[in-house]
Amino acid sequence: MTTPRFLQIHTLHSYTAALLNRDDSGQAKRLVYGGTSRTRISSQCLKRHWRTAENDPHALQRLAGYVDSFRSRELVTEKVIAPLKGRYSDEVVAALEPAFQKLVYGDKADKGKKSRQTLLLGQPELDWLAARAEEIASSASDAKAAGKAVADWIKDKNFKAMAENTALPGGLTAALFGRMVTSDPAANIEAPVHVAHAFTVHATEAEDDYFTAVDDLKKDDDDSGADTIQETEITCGLFYGYAVIDLPGLIANLGGDQDLASRVTYNLLHLIAEVSPGAKLGSTAPYGRADLMLVEAGDRQPRSLATSYRKAIPHDLSKAIEALDKRLKEFDEAYATGEERRQMCVEGQIDGIEKGSLAALAEWAAGKVKEAANA
Structure with missing residues (x-):
């Protein structure tokens, strides 16, 4: 069994009638992949919500040893x-x-x-x-x-x-997600947590939401009709997400504290699975938990499974899991890199990989940190 250097975290998240991440025009962020327009959530948006989830039971701020920034x-x-x-x-x-x-x-x-x-x-x-x-x-x-x-x-x-x-001179946030200082390159901190932009496995599903607001104090002789008329975009989607934790890099950035690195990893898996990005909370309630989380531990260079969805598939969780399973087997046959794997799946599963709760998955991942530290 190889000593793990990387943890790779793959997720499938569903959101309905939401505006998760906006561009400069107020529309949902997008990218074109495989010739098909997809809805996108930027990595910066994802990381910000994970690190600022102060009221979550697994908030980074609740960890003993947390240093603010x-x-x-x-x-x-x-x-x-x-x-x-x-x-x-x-x-x-x-x-x-x-x-x-x-x-x-x-x-x-x-x-x-x-x-x-x-x-x-x-x-x-x-x-x-x-x-x-x-x-x-x-x-x-x-x-x-x-x-x-x-x-x-x-x-x-x-x-x-x-x-x-x-x-932790730059605080826990810098220790996880890095820091760039243009005025002093020696102050740069290499990020051990690498986060990809999430995107829908299917074509963009969006519509313009026309809405009005009525003035409650308007008198009968005032102009009839709404006081405010506006439009906003809302989208639906099943998003593929991908993140990597460089375990030696994480431990080094935390001053060699393997216990803190293990606890950070445990909490981070919960945050990735449970904390939703999104604006317009009051009008869209954009809350969702991962339908699937697959974690891989290995010593070879990481590789995303985004190519499972190069060709857009229907908006269907079972088909998304099938596509992920198929691409994983193809990579295994071609490269035989031998990663250890565990999964959490609300519905269905990827064949041949041990399935458990999110807590069990996070505990397993945290144990891999200690294996890396003790190698």
Whole structure:
């Protein structure tokens, strides 16, 4: 039996009369695959809902060892400089901000908020910056002294300095989904969790929903008819989703904590299966759980099973499972890569693979993390 390096997670999710992920025109996102237009959910949309599901029993925020992070263009303004205001002179505080903005956001940071990258920083990094700002502000006699002190201090400082003595400098979000910092490539964090765009296994099913709103306070002599008339698009779909966890990469990003990596994997499988993306919650209730989740553990380069649906099939779960089963057997015959597999399936199953509950599947996947750590 090989030591697992990768966990591959395949899902089939159903949604009805929803608008899960919109483009810049307000319509459902799409892609053309195999000559057929499909409805799409971007990987960014999926990841955001998984990482912000704070009230879910398996929320990442509930894990012991969770480290928070924040994504913004205003991290320095809100988390480093704002706490100093009212405690030190306005002139001293104003003298500190440009240097700290440049340290975090790069040379163009002083051109204003719009010139900055929307950056992800972990709570340990923000605490370190805030502590340094406090030290300088408390020892500066005036704005000139503060400006000189921060300019001298900043010369040899970078993201590496912020990361010292902490296992999760960028927080758990960065440890899972990575981080890119254009102002300091050394601060980049490689993502061990790779997420594909989900798409419908069938052609796009959509219609324009014409709706009205009536003014409850309208008097009888007012103009008749609706007060508001609008249209929005709604779609239905059976989506194929795919994600990969690089187990050594995950363990390394978590400071070598294999127990935390195992618990993160357990929770992440629940989030992938149970947390729905989607806007317009009040008018569409876009909640669905995975009809199928297939997890594979192996040491060879991952491969998606998206080609099961290169040719669009009918919107039918049993046919989608059949197509997935067929392509899996074809890959096995051609490559014989020997992955171990488990599945959770609400209806039917893929032949020859042990079937169980989501909790059992997540427990099995979490065990593979420890196998990888102990290899």
